[in-house]
Amino acid sequence: MRRLLLTAATTTAAALTLAACGTTEPAADSTGKTSGAISLTDSTGAKVTLDGPAKKVVATEWNEVESLITLGVDPVGVADVKGYKTWDTAVPLKNEPKDIGTRGEPSMDTIASLSPDLVVASSDLPDAAVKQLRKIAPVLEIKSADASDQIGQMFTNLDLIAKATGTTAKAKTARKNFEAKVAEGKKALADAELDGTGIAFADGYVTSNQVSLRPYTDGSLIGSVNEQLGLKNAWKVKGDPAYGLGTTDVEGLTALPKDVRFAYIGNDGDKSSNPFSGQLKKNAVWTSLPFVKADKVHRLPDGIWMFGGPGSMEAYIDALVGALTK
């Protein structure tokens, strides 16, 4: 043990000598501020001031990444790049941003090394982390989801990010496009006499031999879009206050009305995320459900992020309307 300690001490001393006294960055000089400052208030009520429209932006949550791409701002840093590429192909990345670590614990070091003009952070991050981010760059804290007004929150976020990046015109276009898409989808459904149809959207995962399902209640983003399309959410399960998601098992599906349409999104890049076309195929409860028997189960394309921005939701509307009216 003592030898180990001595070795450690010697190694340390050697390392210190090697690391001695260089710098990786010159000492700071005071620089003059440019004009054209932007000031705004983020979701938490904090005032954010920017010298000008942010160009180098880092985003910690995927819906923010999607909003940035929609606004034509390619983020320089994104949490879990690989995951984004798997789960959100509706609005793909146009550049190769730096991976800043996990969505739950983005690396402060990596973010700082990108020296961004702006960090768009999710309110799901620990407060302490946001406090630290504020030291790197102005932080726009975004409330990722709010079950009481999901679509409103989505556009509030988009507008905030647009204001900070000087792309309000694009945000307006995005909103108009989304509204047009909703109207178009609503009309298509009405033409097919599908307005007022009950719909249940869910995802699920499999571990070992157990299937867990996540109902998207009317408080979820997808649920809200469904209602805008003139459909009726069939879930009676209670959702959580932020994302509007419930929990249930296969049995819980029997509570759905007989004439319901069932839609889901899985991912071929993640086998455990799709029990509906795998594990449940042979389950007697599943196969005896009226909507399964009537072949009213719709798998929507992979890569539509269920918690994304207007881009994902437009892709969702196209996919859903296409599936229902086919």
Place this chain on the structure above:
Amino acid sequence: MAVTEAPPATRPPAAASRTGAAAVTAALVLLVAALAVVDITQGTAAVGPRQVLKALTGQADPGDASVVVASRLPRMTAGVLVGVVLGIAGAVLQAVSRNVLASPDTLAVNAGSYLALGLVGASGVSLPLLASSGVAFAGGLAAAAVVLALSGLGTGTVRLVLAGTALALGLNSVTEGLLLLFPQQTEGLYQWNQGSIGQNGFDGVLQMLPVALTGLVGLLLVARRVDALALGDDAARGLGVPVRATRVTVVVLAALLSAAAVTLAGPIGFVGLCAPALVRPLARRFRGLVRARAVLPVAGLAGAGLVLGSDVALRALVPADTAVAVPTGIVTSLVGAVFLVVTALRLRDTAGAEAPDRLRIPSRAAFVVTVAALVAAVVGVTLAGVLLGDTKLLLGDVANWAQGRAGQTVTFVLDTRVPRVLAALCAGGALALAGTLVQAVTRNPLAEPGVLGVSGGAALGAVVLVTTVPAAGSWGVAGAAFGGAALASAIVFGLSARGGYRQNRLVLVGIGMAAGSTALISLLIVLTDPFNAVKALTWLSGSTYGRTTADVLPVALVLALGLAVAVARRTELDLVSLDEDTPRLLGLRLPRARLGFLVVGVLLAATAVASAGTIGFVGLVAPHAARALVGRRHVRVVPVAVLLGAALVGTADLLGRTVIAPAQLGAGLMTAVIGTPYFLHLLVRSRRAT
């Protein structure tokens, strides 16, 4: 009908009080049957008793019938199967080790299986059920083999439990690391780890049934030899029973049984421990229940009763949709934790004082060299911690930063990195000092805040505050952690104080407390924030992520206070740790001195948890290593232990932050990975000494 499970296949052969044993078995069968009937009427679908009855008589509509056939009956059968299998595995393990605390949990079988399945999950391979049960079996068997090899069979209860729980902690840390690194691939594994008997049809049960039957039949075949082992190794040998071979066979079969249970339902905690213990008093009453062939089925029935009872209670108490999210294993773990504490209190403590560490008294020069080397190591770790990270810095950057002249990036990196480094160092030092104090007061070389449940209580307190008041500040969290730790330690030390902190009792009560608080934390997380397991795991795995200077302040202050107390009262510490009588002879008021040191120890542990989450093993390893290096006098042990603790956690934090950057692992995971082997090494060494 509901009572689909067969009555115990083998009735005990004619014995003196055969009717008594038969009556007990019949009563248990009835109880399990009643629970089973209630269980199939519960669930998320609106299929109550009437619909179930109709379904079973073939009159229900097809939807209801399918719920009963494809969901309720499989769940109930899985509950019975898992309970039976775990109860029997526990009973037979306890019999061959002549140890009332042997079970799949305490032999780390479950943890081994969990890690094996986690590895498969993280690699993205999805295996068919039978293959994953093979993987689980291999993992569980390997873990059990390590534990048994280290603790030795039939050599004292505590050693086995300690080796088992320590290994389980280490293995679980690795698995939790995997969960954090591969959240997508391992989604659901966290929840699954708590154990849930819900099933997707009969497939799983049918595939596991042959495995379970193989194990059961095998065990019944060797039952006579197991009986012989109960007489003692020599007597068994005299009867011509191959002792070693029997033990190995039994352990392999028991691991097979628990692997079947783990694959089917995840680790359902403590059933293997409780079920046989519930049967034991019966065996005293009815002589027919003395022999293994009779006891095993009864223990199995008791296990089935426990699992089904927990499931029924859970579904009766919580609304159906929430009950889906709460794993059955949490309930059995809570029951088991209480049970472990009660057993510990009733256990006759025969273990004498642990053989003291070899009393080598190193020279003063050796002490000075050790301290100097350690100081250099801590300084080195600190500097490395400050310089290394995703962004590598040089000393000049730090110099600029210290003078407030650094550029934006460097300023930021150091502003966030320095508090983390300090949090790790302070938490390490505080835990080491807490361990030193607790070990001195209890004269128990295996006591430490983590093992004793004090850290668990602190984490529970902190998690309760964080989930109810999300905006709580650092002092609030530290206060809540202290509240939890104080409550936990009041219970643990209060219960084991009688008879002067007897070795076994203290550690077993503590382990019970630790298990209970972990189960409660899991329950809290599942109920309040089911989609944020990662956040919770981060907190529990001992992370310095996002720490600010304000978070470091409580632990730094308490560490300073603790050091002052320890140095001022160093002679008292020496005396307290010596034996029961000497301090009294010298006029020291023993209870008051003990209480004082304990309070300081608890404060240290609580603030450490508040600043860096639950970090295990440091409180155990550091004081131990310190005594090995510089002898037993506290004037030497305290500084060396504190420095060692700081260096250990500092290194763990550094590795966790850099090895897989930009993603990161908690310091607690890294210390467990480093600490587990050391702990096991300690156990081996102390075994050789006795």
